[in-house]
Amino acid sequence: MPFTDDGQVRRTPLLEDGAASGVIDRLLAARDRWTRRGPGFFTLGAAVYLDVARGGDYARYRTHFGRSNPVIRHHFARLTERVRDRLGLLIGEPCAFGEGLALPGFHIFLQEGLQSALRDNLHLDLQHTRLPMGFRAETPSLTFTVPLEMPHAGGGLETCEIVAGNPRGRLVPHDYRIGELFVHSGRALHRRLHRPVTAECRRITLQGHAIRADRGWQIYW
Structure with a gap:
């Protein structure tokens, strides 16, 4: 499989109208049970990119998801x-929640x-x-x-598309729709799409990854 790709995304409806507000409640x-990750930034759940890749280790990650998985499973x-x-x-193949891994969890960004000024760096999702x-x-x-939930002006993802003759490429925005399942490989340079915000804005998403293992596709965060 190529190390990188062209950033193709797939979308499919997941939640009925109004169901997202019940999840937020x-x-x-x-x-x-939230974990503070930075100014105005919280998670509910453990994440490899936060608990292992940023100076942590699997033991810390395991301890964290040992506390958060039961909460996510219950609620x-x-x-x-x-x-x-x-x-x-x-994807046309069965998926299971990965053994010894965190369940999908939540990003909570407050205003x-x-x-x-906190714009993310472009990155690849290779934390596995x-x-x-x-x-x-x-x-x-x-x-x-x-x-x-998205800020009033919207939110989403932007990917870096290869452009002939332009070594920097071109940033392509992909706006999220509330309640959809938005899927990409994580192998094109990408980052959070920033839009203007007000004091009342929040950006709340469920996040996760899937990796193809010997036992089939395993879901984790």
Whole structure:
């Protein structure tokens, strides 16, 4: 499999109209279980890119998901099961939640975490190579997002598209739609799409990845 690709995305409806607000209500009720990751930036759940790749290790990640997986399983099992089923239909192969891995979790950006000064760096999603499970950079993988609430001006992802004669490429915006399952490989340079925000804005998403292992596609975060 190529190390990088052209950034193709796939979308499919996941939640009925209004269902995202119910998920947010449950998420806000579990605020005491959130982990502060930076100014105005929280997660509910463990993430390899935060708990392993940024100076951590698998032991810290395992300890974190040992606390957060039961919370996510108790409050959001219907949502994560729906993601698993829909992702399997989208890629045409069955998916399972990875053993010894974190369940899909939530990004919560409040207004302070949405300032343009905090614009993400362009990156590839290769954090699976930091797990002690023998995954390689070229192991087939996917990244998915379920947008639950976006700033008033919208939000999404931007990918860097290769352009002949332009070594910097071109940034292409992909706007999220609330309640959809948005899937890409993570192997094109990408980052959060920034839009103007007000004091009332929040950006809340369910996040996760899938990796093809010997036992089939494994879902984790």
